Amino acid sequence: MIINSVDRKIIYLLQGDLPLVTHPYKKLAQELGIDEEEIVARIKVLQEQGIIRRCCAVLQHQKAGYTANAMVVWKVAAEEIDSLGQHVAGYPFVSHCYHRYTSEEFTYNLFAMIHATNEENLLSNVEKISQHPGLSDYQIIRSVRELKKTSMQYILD
Amino acid sequence: MDDVDRKILNLLQQEFPLTVEPYKDLAQRVDRSEAEVLERIARLKEAGIIRRIGGIINARGLGWVTTLCAVSVPEDRIEEIAQRINAEPGVTHNYLRDHELNMWFTLIAPSYQEIETIIDKIENDIALPIHNFPAAQTYKIKVSFDMRRGMIYDNK
Incomplete structure (x- = not known):
C-alpha cells in the first residue's frame, strides 16, 4: 500500500495520543504547511478508505470498571459458523468476535472477547450466549496476567 | 467520576x-x-481510564496482516519466553491465560509471509511449537463500554 507523505504524517500522529489542546492538529498543520481543515478532511478520506477505522478514546477497560474479561472459544460446525459468529457479535458485551483457523490440538474455531463488571455477570453473559443452539461446546480462557499491551506503530518516523 | x-x-x-x-x-x-x-x-x-485519544488504524486497510498465537509454556520458562515474544515489535498484546495453552499473543506484520517468518524465528529460539490461529472471518471489532449502564461507580 502506497501512502503519500502527508497521510503518513497524519497516520503517525493518530496512531499515538493526540495532544490535549484546543487545536490538536495545529502543530502538524504548521509543520506540513497546510491548514487544519485540510488535515481533518484527509482524516475523513482515510476513514472512507478504511485505513483508519475511527477516531476515538481508547479506555483501559479494567480501570473503567470492566474488571472481568475473558476470551471464550466455541467449537462450531463449519456450515453454521457465519450465522453463529454474527449472533455472538450481536451481544453488546462482546468486543471482538472471529472465526479462526485452528490447529490439530486446538479445534475451537469461534473466538470472542467478553467483558463484564464482575465475575458473576461475566459467567451469566457466557451462559446467555452458550444456551443458543450450536454453541454448547465452549471454553472460558481467562487472562491471568498482562504480559504486553501496546498500540502498533505502523509508521515509524 | x-x-x-x-x-x-x-x-x-x-x-x-x-x-x-x-x-x-x-x-x-x-x-x-x-x-x-x-x-x-x-x-x-x-487516572489511567483513558489510555489515549487517537485513531484506530485498520491493519488490514494498510495491507497488514494480523493473527493470534498460543504456546504451551512450562511454568519455569514463562519470564524468559514472554521476554522473547514481547521483543517482537509486531506483538501488540500478550497474556498469560488459565489454559494448557497458557501464553496467547497477537502478531501484526506487513504480510502473511512475514508473520510466518516471525513465528518460525520465535519457535526456533524458544524450542516450543506455536499455534497460529489467523482469522478466517471477522464478525466484530468494537471496544467501547457503556459507562452509564454499569453500576460500577454509582456508590463512590
Whole structure:
C-alpha cells in the first residue's frame, strides 16, 4: 500500500495520543504547511478508505470498571459458523468476535472477547450466549496476567 | 467520576469529533465549557481510564496482516519466553491465560509471509511449537463500554 507523505504524517500522529489542546492538529498543520481543515478532511478520506477505522478514546477497560474479561472459544460446525459468529457479535458485551483457523490440538474455531463488571455477570453473559443452539461446546480462557499491551506503530518516523 | 465524566467517556469512545476544534464540539454536546471538558479529560487520562485519544488504524486497510498465537509454556520458562515474544515489535498484546495453552499473543506484520517468518524465528529460539490461529472471518471489532449502564461507580 502506497501512502503519500502527508497521510503518513497524519497516520503517525493518530496512531499515538493526540495532544490535549484546543487545536490538536495545529502543530502538524504548521509543520506540513497546510491548514487544519485540510488535515481533518484527509482524516475523513482515510476513514472512507478504511485505513483508519475511527477516531476515538481508547479506555483501559479494567480501570473503567470492566474488571472481568475473558476470551471464550466455541467449537462450531463449519456450515453454521457465519450465522453463529454474527449472533455472538450481536451481544453488546462482546468486543471482538472471529472465526479462526485452528490447529490439530486446538479445534475451537469461534473466538470472542467478553467483558463484564464482575465475575458473576461475566459467567451469566457466557451462559446467555452458550444456551443458543450450536454453541454448547465452549471454553472460558481467562487472562491471568498482562504480559504486553501496546498500540502498533505502523509508521515509524 | 460523575455523570458528566461518564457522558464524555461514552461520547469519546463512540467518536472523537472530526473538526478543527473537537473539544469545543464535545463541550457543546455535554453542555459544559471547553476548558472544563479539557480539564476533565486530562483527569481521566491521569487516572489511567483513558489510555489515549487517537485513531484506530485498520491493519488490514494498510495491507497488514494480523493473527493470534498460543504456546504451551512450562511454568519455569514463562519470564524468559514472554521476554522473547514481547521483543517482537509486531506483538501488540500478550497474556498469560488459565489454559494448557497458557501464553496467547497477537502478531501484526506487513504480510502473511512475514508473520510466518516471525513465528518460525520465535519457535526456533524458544524450542516450543506455536499455534497460529489467523482469522478466517471477522464478525466484530468494537471496544467501547457503556459507562452509564454499569453500576460500577454509582456508590463512590
